[in-house]
Amino acid sequence: MNRLNYIIKRILQIIPVLFVVSILIFFLLRFIGGDPARLILGDKATKSAIKALQIKLGLDQPLITQYWIFLKGIFKLDLGDSLSLQVAVSYLLKQRMPVTIKLTLFSALLAIIFSLPLGYLAGKYKDHVWDHTIRTLTLVFISMPSFWVGLLLMILFGVKLGWFPAGGWDETNLFTQLRSLLLPAITESLALTALLMRDMRNSVADISQMDYVYFAKSKGIKQSAVRKHHIFRNALISYVTLVSINIAYMLGGSVIIETVFALPGIGKLMIDSIFNRDYQVVQSLVLLFAGLVMLVNLITDILYSFLDPRVSY
Amino acid sequence: MINIKTKIETRDKKRKPLPDWMQKPTFVVGLVIVIMFVFIALFPGALTNQDPLEINVAEALQKPNSHHLFGTDEYGRDIYTRILYGARIDLAMGVFGVLIPLVIGGILGLIAGYYGGLFDTIVMRIIDVLMAFPFTILVIVIMSILGAGIRNVFIALWLVGWMSYTRLVRGEVMKAKNTEYIQAAKVEGFTDKRILLRHLLPNVISSAVVFAASDVVLCMLTGASMSFLGLGVQLPAPEWGAILNEGRSYISYAWWITLFPGLFLAFNGVGFSLLGDSLTDLLRRKGR
Amino acid sequence: MKKKLLIVALLLIVASIAIFANGETEKPDATEATSAVEYADEIVVGNLSEPKYLDPNAPGVGGAEVNVCQQIYEGLVKTDKDGVILPCLASDWTISDDGMVYTFNLVPGVTFSDGTPVTGEDWEWSLLRARDYEASSYRFIAENIDTVEATDSQVVITLKQPAAPFIYDLANFNMVVGCKKHWEEVGDANYLTDPIGTGPYMLESWDRGKSLVLTANPYYREEGYPLTKNIKYLIVADDNTRFMQLQSGQVDIIGDIPFSIVPMIKSNNDLVLDMFDSTKIRYLILNTTMAPFDDVAVRRAMYYAIDKEELAQAITGVYGNPVSALVSPTQGKWSNSSLEVTPYQPEKAKEALKAAGYDEPIKFTLSVFSGSKVYEQMATLIQSQVNKAGFDCDIELLESAAIGDKYTSLSHQATILMWIDDIRDASEVCGWTVDYDQCDAWFTGLRDQDLEDLNDAAFKELDEDKRVEMYQEIQQQVYDNANVIPMFSTGFAYASSNKIKGLYVSPFGVYESKNWQKVK
Numbered sequence A: 001m002n003r004l005n006y007i008i009k010r011i012l013q014i015i016p017v018l019f020v021v022s023i024l025i026f027f028l029l030r031f032i033g034g035d036p037a038r039l040i041l042g043d044k045a046t047k048s049a050i051k052a053l054q055i056k057l058g059l060d061q062p063l064i065t066q067y068w069i070f071l072k073g074i075f076k077l078d079l080g081d082s083l084s085l086q087v088a089v090s091y092l093l094k095q096r097m098p099v100t101i102k103l104t105l106f107s108a109l110l111a112i113i114f115s116l117p118l119g120y121l122a123g124k125y126k127d128h129v130w131d132h133t134i135r136t137l138t139l140v141f142i143s144m145p146s147f148w149v150g151l152l153l154m155i156l157f158g159v160k161l162g163w164f165p166a167g168g169w170d171e172t173n174l175f176t177q178l179r180s181l182l183l184p185a186i187t188e189s190l191a192l193t194a195l196l197m198r199d200m201r202n203s204v205a206d207i208s209q210m211d212y213v214y215f216a217k218s219k220g221i222k223q224s225a226v227r228k229h230h231i232f233r234n235a236l237i238s239y240v241t242l243v244s245i246n247i248a249y250m251l252g253g254s255v256i257i258e259t260v261f262a263l264p265g266i267g268k269l270m271i272d273s274i275f276n277r278d279y280q281v282v283q284s285l286v287l288l289f290a291g292l293v294m295l296v297n298l299i300t301d302i303l304y305s306f307l308d309p310r311v312s313y
Numbered sequence B: 001m002i003n004i005k006t007k008i009e010t011r012d013k014k015r016k017p018l019p020d021w022m023q024k025p026t027f028v029v030g031l032v033i034v035i036m037f038v039f040i041a042l043f044p045g046a047l048t049n050q051d052p053l054e055i056n057v058a059e060a061l062q063k064p065n066s067h068h069l070f071g072t073d074e075y076g077r078d079i080y081t082r083i084l085y086g087a088r089i090d091l092a093m094g095v096f097g098v099l100i101p102l103v104i105g106g107i108l109g110l111i112a113g114y115y116g117g118l119f120d121t122i123v124m125r126i127i128d129v130l131m132a133f134p135f136t137i138l139v140i141v142i143m144s145i146l147g148a149g150i151r152n153v154f155i156a157l158w159l160v161g162w163m164s165y166t167r168l169v170r171g172e173v174m175k176a177k178n179t180e181y182i183q184a185a186k187v188e189g190f191t192d193k194r195i196l197l198r199h200l201l202p203n204v205i206s207s208a209v210v211f212a213a214s215d216v217v218l219c220m221l222t223g224a225s226m227s228f229l230g231l232g233v234q235l236p237a238p239e240w241g242a243i244l245n246e247g248r249s250y251i252s253y254a255w256w257i258t259l260f261p262g263l264f265l266a267f268n269g270v271g272f273s274l275l276g277d278s279l280t281d282l283l284r285r286k287g288r
Numbered sequence C: 001m002k003k004k005l006l007i008v009a010l011l012l013i014v015a016s017i018a019i020f021a022n023g024e025t026e027k028p029d030a031t032e033a034t035s036a037v038e039y040a041d042e043i044v045v046g047n048l049s050e051p052k053y054l055d056p057n058a059p060g061v062g063g064a065e066v067n068v069c070q071q072i073y074e075g076l077v078k079t080d081k082d083g084v085i086l087p088c089l090a091s092d093w094t095i096s097d098d099g100m101v102y103t104f105n106l107v108p109g110v111t112f113s114d115g116t117p118v119t120g121e122d123w124e125w126s127l128l129r130a131r132d133y134e135a136s137s138y139r140f141i142a143e144n145i146d147t148v149e150a151t152d153s154q155v156v157i158t159l160k161q162p163a164a165p166f167i168y169d170l171a172n173f174n175m176v177v178g179c180k181k182h183w184e185e186v187g188d189a190n191y192l193t194d195p196i197g198t199g200p201y202m203l204e205s206w207d208r209g210k211s212l213v214l215t216a217n218p219y220y221r222e223e224g225y226p227l228t229k230n231i232k233y234l235i236v237a238d239d240n241t242r243f244m245q246l247q248s249g250q251v252d253i254i255g256d257i258p259f260s261i262v263p264m265i266k267s268n269n270d271l272v273l274d275m276f277d278s279t280k281i282r283y284l285i286l287n288t289t290m291a292p293f294d295d296v297a298v299r300r301a302m303y304y305a306i307d308k309e310e311l312a313q314a315i316t317g318v319y320g321n322p323v324s325a326l327v328s329p330t331q332g333k334w335s336n337s338s339l340e341v342t343p344y345q346p347e348k349a350k351e352a353l354k355a356a357g358y359d360e361p362i363k364f365t366l367s368v369f370s371g372s373k374v375y376e377q378m379a380t381l382i383q384s385q386v387n388k389a390g391f392d393c394d395i396e397l398l399e400s401a402a403i404g405d406k407y408t409s410l411s412h413q414a415t416i417l418m419w420i421d422d423i424r425d426a427s428e429v430c431g432w433t434v435d436y437d438q439c440d441a442w443f444t445g446l447r448d449q450d451l452e453d454l455n456d457a458a459f460k461e462l463d464e465d466k467r468v469e470m471y472q473e474i475q476q477q478v479y480d481n482a483n484v485i486p487m488f489s490t491g492f493a494y495a496s497s498n499k500i501k502g503l504y505v506s507p508f509g510v511y512e513s514k515n516w517q518k519v520k
Helices: A002-032 A036-041 A047-057 A063-075 A089-124 A129-143 A146-160 A174-217 A221-253 A255-261 A266-275 A279-307 B002-014 B025-042 B079-115 B117-132 B135-146 B150-177 B180-187 B192-228 B240-248 B256-286 C002-020 C063-072 C120-132 C180-191 C239-248 C262-266 C296-305 C308-319 C329-334 C346-355 C373-386 C400-408 C427-434 C436-443 C449-460 C464-481
Strands: C042-047 C077-079 C085-087 C090-095 C101-106 C145-150 C154-159 C201-207 C211-216 C230-235 C253-255 C271-286 C320-322 C362-369 C391-398 C414-419 C484-497
Touching: A002 A063, A002 A279, A002 B117, A002 B135, A036 A047, A036 C400, A047 C436, A063 A279, A089 A129, A089 A174, A089 A221, A089 A255, A089 A266, A089 A279, A129 A174, A129 B025, A129 B192, A129 B256, A146 A174, A146 A255, A146 B192, A146 B240, A146 B256, A146 C239, A174 A221, A174 A255, A221 A266, A221 A279, A221 B135, A255 A266, A255 B135, A266 A279, A266 B135, A279 B117, A279 B135, B025 B079, B025 B256, B079 B117, B079 B150, B079 B192, B079 B240, B079 B256, B117 B150, B135 B150, B135 B192, B150 B180, B150 B192, B180 B192, B192 B240, B192 B256, B240 B256, C042 C239, C063 C201, C063 C211, C085 C090, C120 C145, C120 C154, C120 C180, C239 C253, C239 C484, C262 C271, C271 C296, C271 C329, C271 C373, C271 C436, C296 C346, C296 C373, C296 C484, C308 C320, C308 C373, C308 C484, C329 C464, C362 C373, C362 C400, C373 C391, C373 C414, C391 C400, C400 C414, C400 C436, C414 C436, C427 C436, C427 C449, C427 C464, C449 C464
Parallel strands: C042 C230, C042 C253, C362 C391, C362 C414
Antiparallel strands: C077 C085, C090 C101, C101 C154, C145 C154, C201 C211, C211 C230, C253 C484, C271 C414, C271 C484, C320 C484
């Protein structure tokens, strides 16, 4: 019963947070200044045309009214229309989301593929040469600016060798899509690889430690086996948790990669919309992302509460 | 297996022990790199005699050669010189970007962890809200509001950076709060303030400092990313991310503008990371 | 056992890289070249930005929108390479002596791309829409129209006042005919993205953010046109990527390329670089409502403090020219050729400032748009030039919205803006520069009533030689006011595969893709 209360309490806590997030992003965006109508109309915009467009877009109304309209839309699950493009935000989402999702999943996959063997090696040979080399390698991964790595990969494999497209998104078929995504996915996976590797290493080191204890104590196979089983499970939990939380973050944090590789994803949409002062798009996307992150955190916490008896409410 | 282990231990005991930190190669390497970085930041003129801002269009876009070690950019400025002079900007972004959050965030964490209650709830809710935003977007929005320029990069870094320290310190304080050591101090009648400052702080600060060491890298990279997006440091300052951004238009044939600033960023990032990582190990070994 | 796993994993990785890195994309047509020249069915254009709408009277029409709309919609007349007005949907026309009534005879039998014939009602509705659609940035082109009366064979336009450039205005991209019935059927919001015109192409599909495909209009009135069945626009948001896609054959044409890419194109034998004459000029805009540029002497000192040659050379190589007259030399006689480019003389600038009473270097901030390489380069170079000539300049990079705010509220000191004329006439750029009410005299805040009156008179003057004189005078005065200082002109830089024929871009930035062909 405690656990159920805990879950309900957590779900209820999400709502006020999302509420505050919506207020924050709404007013923060207005604080940036800039006139969306003038931006839409461009260099030759006359004052009267600007005024007319402002009225058309509802930008002349008091802020509270605009906020209320936005909020009402969210309750109806209507994300509104983009200011500059006059298409539904949901349409833009449908257009761009697949690219970001594919990129994120691909990056996560690469991170898992690389972190598993590397982490295993580092943990197995803890404190020896392999461990140090691999740990230093992954430190290097985290320390490199992602946009630099991306650019270098693009120069080498895209320009000089021509093996991959140098940026851009070729939607023709799955093969071309994967080709467009490989270099960006490698770039994005570096940080996650490092994190996962370290986690894997620690888990494997713990398990290996157990082997010593098992031999040393010989106190009964059952007891050691149970302990080992626990560590195994914890290792799995922490690894999977890391992956899922980071996938959630990568979905919203792919801005730089998408910019460098000119991928039409959600990150690029968000940054373009900020520059265009397309309030509706940014507000809806930020809210969506916040909801997603909170959901993932909630699910993670719930899983933890089931799996780790030490967690108390 | 066991026998080998015990053999190593006894062998160590026989030798005169070197100080812990010297035994660890990663720490030494990291320290050396950071010291080099600081030196370049403080005395760029010692390593070059050219002007980072001098424009000489006739020498534009030269490959690396004897006169220009890393080549020139589109205005004929020496990349090597610009990178050297840019070191101080990136170093400042890393170090000062972390210092304020460390101090302020740490204090907030101390108070929130120790006293709990309403203050704690408010602080944690604020953190929840802020962390719900995608990190990059939040920084971009803040930079858009404040405008570009190095001073605003700092403000943005501070506004976004304090949360990790608060959570970290708060967590440590909450764990330490219930230890016998602190309970004993309370029983003995020490004031809260004294307990906070003299008993809790020294214990919790080490993990925060260690986190700070690797956070320096993150701050540097975030600042460089902002310049890369055109929101950070103002022209013609030779900040490394800005140089990278300038080089983007020419990556097809002037790859040197992109390669070298990134190398320096990566190299210095590695230095700080090694430092931070090995500090973790060292402090763990000391056994708190 | 574990080691084997590692080896297998490594092999898998290598294998997958090998699979992916399949080399260049296959060309879709692998047919052998026959003796007769065969042409492809589709030409791909790589565009940096996507059109927001496909109605030339929609809000925020810019280069992307104009170019696509030009392939779909047509108007009464059009301009040729030399600026001569040619018939389009009108076969001939007469202008009344007082210049107020224009009568056009229409080409018979023209239909829209859905088969409906063009009626007089469509013409009336379309031209008045160009004038009245509130959110359009190009209303000013049609604002002089008083009434439009049209039958299926004739269009009569009466103006509110005589306007010499009106026939050129009619050649502009927004003075086109649209289908009123279609608009009534789909509603205004949908009409903006669902175009039906009389032009050589019609919209086949539009995948927002990714691509847009035009296909040949089956009802197009010119036999044998368009020459290529499909034109596909790929949206590629990065210049480097566009260029690499051109290299690999994924796209055939890219336009408005940055000059940094030009050397790469010239060194590639499969690519062609076209530099089309344009009216594109970049201008230094000085705010006359606050220090230091409220003093005309300081503004005039700028003529000596800026090295336009170096700007043009460094930024555009051989493809740019320093200019000094407000109106582009590409506009021919309309441009004031007697105004000369002042060479860079930093000492003279310092003297001029001293003579005006300034002993200290003059501090000011040059605020420029951060998203464009050219603006950044200009700012960097100008800063270094003027700082040796008695000024102390700081650069401020602002993104589009922020800089827009700044200069529309006249809180800048100096900025750099660009202009491209849309019609073969001096009235556009001159009008914009002197119009105080609509744009604060191009954001310089200079109220010069005499100049505005002169501009109004020049607009109405029907005698062309007199008009030319008046615009020469306007340019001279702008030169003396030194609030808007032209820097250099550049052409429209297009790069294309050498298989493309028929690519031509007018000085106003528009092209006719019906003439394009791609050799297979």
